Amino acid sequence: MQKIALLGATGSIGESTLDVVLRHPDRFAVAALTAHRQWEKLAELCRTHRPEVAVLSDPRAAILLERALAGQGLPTRVLAGESGLVDAAMLDGVDTVVAAIVGAAGLPSTIAAAAAGKRILLANKEALVIGGAVFMAAVEKGGATLLPIDSEHNAIFQCLPRGATRDPDGTGVRRILLTASGGPFRTRDLAELPGVTAAEACAHPNWVMGRKISVDSATMMNKGLEMIEAHWLFNIPPQRIEIVIHPESVIHSMVEYVDGSVLAELGHPDMRTPITQALSFPDRIESGVRALDLVHLRSLTFEAPDHQRFPCLPLAYAALDAGGSAPALLNGANEIAVAAFLAGRIRYTDIARACAEVLTRIPACPVATLEDALGADREARACASSWLKLPIAA
Numbered sequence: 491m492q493k494i495a496l497l498g499a500t501g502s503i504g505e506s507t508l509d510v511v512l513r514h515p516d517r518f519a520v521a522a523l524t525a526h527r528q529w530e531k532l533a534e535l536c537r538t539h540r541p542e543v544a545v546l547s548d549p550r551a552a553i554l555l556e557r558a559l560a561g562q563g564l565p566t567r568v569l570a571g572e573s574g575l576v577d578a579a580m581l582d583g584v585d586t587v588v589a590a591i592v593g594a595a596g597l598p599s600t601i602a603a604a605a606a607g608k609r610i611l612l613a614n615k616e617a618l619v620i621g622g623a624v625f626m627a628a629v630e631k632g633g634a635t636l637l638p639i640d641s642e643h644n645a646i647f648q649c650l651p652r653g654a655t656r657d658p659d660g661t662g663v664r665r666i667l668l669t670a671s672g673g674p675f676r677t678r679d680l681a682e683l684p685g686v687t688a689a690e691a692c693a694h695p696n697w698v699m700g701r702k703i704s705v706d707s708a709t710m711m712n713k714g715l716e717m718i719e720a721h722w723l724f725n726i727p728p729q730r731i732e733i734v735i736h737p738e739s740v741i742h743s744m745v746e747y748v749d750g751s752v753l754a755e756l757g758h759p760d761m762r763t764p765i766t767q768a769l770s771f772p773d774r775i776e777s778g779v780r781a782l783d784l785v786h787l788r789s790l791t792f793e794a795p796d797h798q799r800f801p802c803l804p805l806a807y808a809a810l811d812a813g814g815s816a817p818a819l820l821n822g823a824n825e826i827a828v829a830a831f832l833a834g835r836i837r838y839t840d841i842a843r844a845c846a847e848v849l850t851r852i853p854a855c856p857v858a859t860l861e862d863a864l865g866a867d868r869e870a871r872a873c874a875s876s877w878l879k880l881p882i883a884a
């Protein structure tokens with residue numbers, strides 16, 4: 491029986507993970523569930539999964555959860571705040587931590603899981619973008635296992651030789667081809683982009699996801715963050731990661747070898763496939779995802795990304811090239827700008843402008859500790875908020 495701590499249980503990845511867990515009650519048990527504020531939804535999940543621990547990072551919501559669960563005969567202890575998230579990530583007896591909190595808020599608990607030597611199923615790409623070397627060092631020092639569930643990185647993981655996923659030269663890898671759908675604005679008239687709404691940006695053509703990653707997919711910042719994530723996960727330089735637009739989202743990414751072979755992983759765009767692959771690795775079990783019908787699909791298409799339409803992409807390459815705190819600065823600025831766009835405070839095109847401005851204004855510094863990474867994140871948030879004339883740094 492694999493005991494799971496699910497960080498970000500009320501989100502889109504959380505929902506897909508619990509769907510897979512419920513299909514295999516003989517294999518998986520839920521030991522901890524966490525969320526931010528959605529106490530009613532978390533209470534419902536506690537009644538279904540009966541975890542040992544439930545955490546809400548918002549302390550007021552945690553009080554409401556505790557009241558809602560009182561007297562129901564559940565084995566669940568309610569914890570609050572960031573320390574509660576860290577406790578859930580390090581819980582004794584837990585084998586697997588699914589890191590599915592959105593944004594920088596997921597970094598401390600994911601690093602704690604690494605330090606505790608857990609098997610980490612990583613969805614929270616922002617943690618790796620901000621933490622980079624610090625995060626990978628914690629994984630190594632803690633003896634943790636990192637399995638990607640971001641669909642692209644899971645595809646790459648499946649296409650690399652087992653046990654040698656961080657040795658591109660030794661295994662004959664020439665390039666990683668990271669596929670991207672191009673999002674909802676791939677063919678939109680450029681002149682219309684400043685006026686697009688949050689609802690339009692969140693209407694992803696192929697994937698159903700949380701609002702933040704949906705906007706990131708529209709701007710293709712998501713692909714930039716994924717390029718940085720791939721760099722850290724697979725120990726490959728950015729010059730050997732090519733981004734290819736593939737609007738059907740059937741090929742989830744590819745690995746090109748020096749002999750000319752290109753290996754790809756294909757499937758329906760449904761997060762239950764990568765989640766199941768990582769949960770059951772190295773076995774294969776049923777995920778609930780329907781079979782791919784290639785004859786019905788007929789054709790798969792590809793194109794190069796247009797940097798004028800997607801200015802966040804070159805910003806991500808520039809940030810990784812600058813090194814140190816630059817990726818954390820980019821991510822912090824993006825989180826502020828996306829939240830402001832979703833709240834209707836800024837225009838869509840201001841997102842990339844704010845990110846560029848923060849990277850120009852704040853010089854990159856070395857990042858040696860978690861505190862260095864979080865400090866850069868705070869600095870970027872304050873700078874982006876001030877440049878965008880937002881009331882407070884969120």
Ligand code: NDP
Pocket residue numbers: 497498499500501502503504524525526527528529547589590591592593595596613614615616639640641697698699700701702703761
């Ligand atoms: P959602 O917005 O759907 O869910 C986010 C989860 O994180 C919720 O449980 C939310 O709790 C919790 N959360 C939000 N803010 C905080 C905080 N400050 N502290 C603690 N917990 C918090 O996001 P997704 O599931 O879409 O994405 C999660 C992560 O997975 C992201 O990093 C994303 O990039 C990555 N990912 C997502 C994919 C997808 O298909 N959705 C695909 C690949 C990667 P509450 O509900 O209470 O707010």
